Amino acid sequence: MLKRKTMNVKALICFLFCFSAMVSFAQDGKDAWESTRIPELVLAFTKTEGWRHKSIEKGVKTLRELGRENGFIVLQTETAADFNPENLKNYKLVVFLNTTGNVLNTQEQAAFKNYIAGGGAFLGIHAATDTEFDWPWYNKLVGAYFNGHPNDPNVRKATLTVTDATHPATAHLPKSWERTDEWYNFKSIDPNIKVLVTLDEGSYEGGTNGNYHPIAWYHENLGGRAFYTGGGHTIESYDEPLFRTHLLKAMLWCFKRDSE
Template identity: 35%
Template sequence: MKRVFKIIAWTFFGLVISLFALGALFMYKVQNGFPVSYETEKPLLTLAENQPAILLFSKTTGFRHGESIDASKPIIQAMAKKNSWSVFETEEGGVFNEEQLAKFKLVIFNNSTGRVLNDEQQLALEKYVENGGSLMGIHGAGDNSHHWDWYVDNLLGTTFSHHPLSPQFQKAIVTLEAKVDSSLKAKLLATWEGNDEWYVFFNQPKDAQVVYFIDGEKILPSGNMLWMKDKNFGMGKYHPVAWHKTVGKGKTFYTSMGHSKEVWANPAFTQLIEQGILWSLRN
């Protein structure tokens, strides 16, 4: 009988160790990316003439927000039809070359996570923005999986730390910043309720104009789990969730909202995305 108990105990112990190891491997991959391949072949671009062109890029090599990505595409395409934009959707990095990027007014990293471009493609995007192009990032585009200093500095102006885990999704009142650009202020709701995975960054975004913020003291910000014991902090009362920056002759726009497909069913959020695109397309 004792032998049976020992076998059961060791089997249970082995399962616990295996699950722990798998969890640790998964967390490492989320932060550092899964195996990466870089596409270099230039795609055939089909863009409507006389319409601002948008590159909707949804490649992931880190955590994939698949439901949010899938929900976003028809909504952004509907916006494009309404506003006479031409949208090219891809998860292939080959389009990130100087010649083809020049055809777009805006590049959207649509919950794009991990290292998704090679060194040459990254440099092409950097030059594109600094020479007058626009870059927008949605939610996962701002996590810490990209390992690209220029991108972190110029899309975010701050560094991602964690997101709450208990609970992961929380309701919060999203408030429009009083100093926001008048063209945005006239089109965006002053306040609305969001239910999202609220990203916590180490600092306020540097050299950025905040568009929306929440009261960080009214959410539970802790991201502690297993071996992580130092992720119990938030950003304080003023917790930005959308902002924009000037980068050389170009500009960037980022929102940390957008984790789930349900977020795309909120008209206030989709209004932010639409107005953010319109702002990004302006010369």
């Protein structure tokens, strides 16, 4: 588990930009210098106060791989004190990767709320919905709360239905997408989310949401872009090409790099 003090993010950005620009210049000449852009920074928050998923480290590794391949940089933290105005303003996206329980205090919550209101972006993966149950604003941000899952086994095969293939995070997916994961049931589903993918409860046992069982959605209701996907419980999830692209395209959408 990673513990760290708040880093000097501005210095890191400067170093990375200068390094990438020099490399590009050396390889491609003057035009490359002019076209080099500062990479987006992503904060992957993995603090847990409840169940801790074994897939967290694999998830962070996957996000970092996607970043190296697509021009953004992922920094991991489990230090809630990093949720302060001075630090958060450096990030284009904050990812709650299998967080659980109450992970932010009142001051940190206020900083995060202001970050989103100011146009910051949020991506929740799997247990992000098993987080901050006593914070109504977070319910609206993440879109729903965890309400149990099938047991014995908790991981099982199910069929997902893509209900909106116009979004970048679902455009590559088949209409009927069969995969294996731990399938959450939800409560307190916000009526303003825009659902992209639903679960077919007839394809597995243990679903409790009935005919309306969203599993991936997005919205822009609180000032910035927000996306949630229910996949990502298993280590194996992060090796699936379709799921990896789903995550990547969700992140690029959060960056407003929609057309990539």
